[in-house]
Amino acid sequence: MEDSYRTKGLRKRLVEELMEMGINNETVLNAVGDVPRHFFLDTAFLKFAYTNKAFPIGAGQTISHPYTVAVQSTLLEVERGDKVLEVGTGSGYQTAILCAMGIKVYSVERQRSLFLKTKKLLSKLKYDAYLTYGDGYKGISGYGPYKGIIVTCGAPEVPKSLLNQLEINGKMVIPIDKEEGVQEMTRITKIADNQYKEERFGKFRFVPMLPNRAMG
Numbered sequence: 001m002e003d004s005y006r007t008k009g010l011r012k013r014l015v016e017e018l019m020e021m022g023i024n025n026e027t028v029l030n031a032v033g034d035v036p037r038h039f040f041l042d043t044a045f046l047k048f049a050y051t052n053k054a055f056p057i058g059a060g061q062t063i064s065h066p067y068t069v070a071v072q073s074t075l076l077e078v079e080r081g082d083k084v085l086e087v088g089t090g091s092g093y094q095t096a097i098l099c100a101m102g103i104k105v106y107s108v109e110r111q112r113s114l115f116l117k118t119k120k121l122l123s124k125l126k127y128d129a130y131l132t133y134g135d136g137y138k139g140i141s142g143y144g145p146y147k148g149i150i151v152t153c154g155a156p157e158v159p160k161s162l163l164n165q166l167e168i169n170g171k172m173v174i175p176i177d178k179e180e181g182v183q184e185m186t187r188i189t190k191i192a193d194n195q196y197k198e199e200r201f202g203k204f205r206f207v208p209m210l211p212n213r214a215m216g
Contacts, residue, residue, distance in 0.1 A: 003036045006118045010050035012103070017052060018070050025074040028169060031100035032070060037063075040091040042177060054205075059111040061207055063091040064152065068204055073097055075173045075187050075201065076148040084164060086146065087136040088152035088209070092118040096127045098150075105129035106143050108136050110210050139165045146170060154183040154206040166190045 015033045023029060038049035040063055045055045054062045072094070078084055080102030089095055089109035095118075098105045109115040109128055115133040122129060132140060137159045139149070145167035151174040158174060166172055170190050175183030185201040 082147040
């Protein structure tokens with residue numbers, strides 16, 4: 001895999017586009033500028049890697065728009081060294097962005113084929129994240145509580161098991177189903193045990209969160 005002057009230049013243009021769209025968190029922008037998105041795409045989409053579009057990655061999943069990744073990463077309001085749970089590893093691009101921000105990432109993926117592929121890729125690229133194959137509704141309780149939780153798929157509701165893994169004053173960023181195929185980006189801040197503040201940040205489109213069931 002090669003990260004050429006051309007792809008670095010395309011990332012710089014992508015960062016400029018995100019700034020024009022209202023992203024102003026320098027840590028997030030620097031991470032987008034550092035992480036080679038084309039490494040996380042199938043070869044058929046390489047020439048479109050730095051456009052603000054989502055693409056299929058197999059197993060019925062997609063890699064999110066760079067804008068969506070930047071929005072979720074910004075809304076987490078985390079700092080270097082903070083611990084974040086990611087629900088839905090997918091291609092690993094969002095994972096890599098968080099790692100580039102200096103975050104300690106714990107990520108769970110439901111699709112075994114994606115888990116195996118992405119674990120190998122992130123290791124090769126030296127992004128140090130803890131990845132596991134499991135049920136996203138259950139999170140990874142053994143490493144909690146977390147300063148932030150990011151859900152990268154459309155959820156019909158907020159899983160209580162994930163709220164329980166959020167530390168006090170921590171934030172969960174989760175797209176909640178609003179209508180068919182459309183979610184509302186929601187940030188939930190844990191004020192105290194069983195006390196939460198909700199904020200909403202507009203409509204987005206995600207693949208659905210898989211039903212809460214026993215692993216196959």
